[in-house]
Amino acid sequence: MELSLDEAVSLTRTGDVWLFRGTSKADRVIRTLTNAPVNHVGMAVVLEDLPPLMWHAELGQSLPDVWAGKHHRGVQLHDLQDAVVTWCERYHQRAWLRQLAGPVTPEVEDAVLTTVARLDGTPFPSTAQLAGGWLRARLPGAPAGRHTAVETAFCADVLARTYQAMGALSTTRPSAFYDPGSFWSGDDLALTPGFSLGPELAVTLGS
Numbered sequence: 177m178e179l180s181l182d183e184a185v186s187l188t189r190t191g192d193v194w195l196f197r198g199t200s201k202a203d204r205v206i207r208t209l210t211n212a213p214v215n216h217v218g219m220a221v222v223l224e225d226l227p228p229l230m231w232h233a234e235l236g237q238s239l240p241d242v243w244a245g246k247h248h249r250g251v252q253l254h255d256l257q258d259a260v261v262t263w264c265e266r267y268h269q270r271a272w273l274r275q276l277a278g279p280v281t282p283e284v285e286d287a288v289l290t291t292v293a294r295l296d297g298t299p300f301p302s303t304a305q306l307a308g309g310w311l312r313a314r315l316p317g318a319p320a321g322r323h324t325a326v327e328t329a330f331c332a333d334v335l336a337r338t339y340q341a342m343g344a345l346s347t348t349r350p351s352a353f354y355d356p357g358s359f360w361s362g363d364d365l366a367l368t369p370g371f372s373l374g375p376e377l378a379v380t381l382g383s
Contacts (some may be wrong), residue, residue: 178378184273185228185257190285191276191342192220193359193373194230194260194334199268202235204269210332212357216269220256221288230259231292231338233331235300238262243296251298251334264381271379274359278344278371287341295334332356344371 179187188194227277229242231340233251239262241252256347263269312319336354339345344367358365361375 177375178380179273181257181260181381183380184345184377184379185260187275188220188222188228188256188273189275190220190222190280190288191339191344193274193276194218194220194232194256195272195274195356195360195376196263196267196269198263198267200268203269206356210355210357212355213360213362214272214356216263217331217335217356217359218259219338221253223285223289228256230254230256231288231334232259233298233300234333236262236267238266243292243295248297250300251295253292253296253358260379261381272376273379274361275374276371277374278346278367280342284342284344287343288338291338291341295337298334300330317360330355332358335359339367344368 194217195214196218197214198216203215207213216232216234218230220228221231223229231253235247235249237247237253239254239258240247243253260271264271286291298355301335330352332354333351336345336351336358340347341349346366346368357363359373365373367373
């Protein structure tokens with residue numbers, strides 16, 4: 177199924193997953209390191225009268241961070257529509273939406289905002305840090321609930337931490353275990369009972 181960006185933005189709700197696949201060298205490196213079909217992932221945050229927002233971590237600083245009110249690299253909260261346009265047009269990415277089914281209660285929304293307040297502005301890791309943290313989290317005996325260092329956060333790590341805070345994802349695995357492909361339907365992402373993700377919906381900028 178294919179949706180226009182306007183349609184996708186009107187449908188998206190807090191917890192929905194946005195996935196991206198590009199062709200740049202950095203995109204290919206991420207997919208090679210993680211053996212994933214996509215190289216970037218973010219989460220929709222849709223609260224009351226605010227415009228839909230995108231919660232993710234990225235190297236660029238082309239958009240202002242809504243939370244911090246300034247441009248910076250790393251973990252950030254963007255206007256969702258502007259973020260998708262930037263990733264599709266400036267970064268030459270394809271985009272998909274996966275909708276989250278589950279109880280997004282006021283308490284869950286509070287957990288999202290608490291996570292945003294804690295992680296916003298955290299720098300993006302270097303390629304070496306990314307590879308090392310991801311591999312260490314997958315070693316036998318990696319402690320449950322272990323995160324990567326707060327000082328650096330990869331996009332899938334940020335989403336996993338947020339889902340864990342929401343109660344949508346178990347804490348038995350460290351957040352650094354997850355890569356962007358973990359949130360693609362072909363992977364075995366075990367959400368907690370009551371939560372599920374729908375199929376990928378391709379999103380285009382056209383009407």
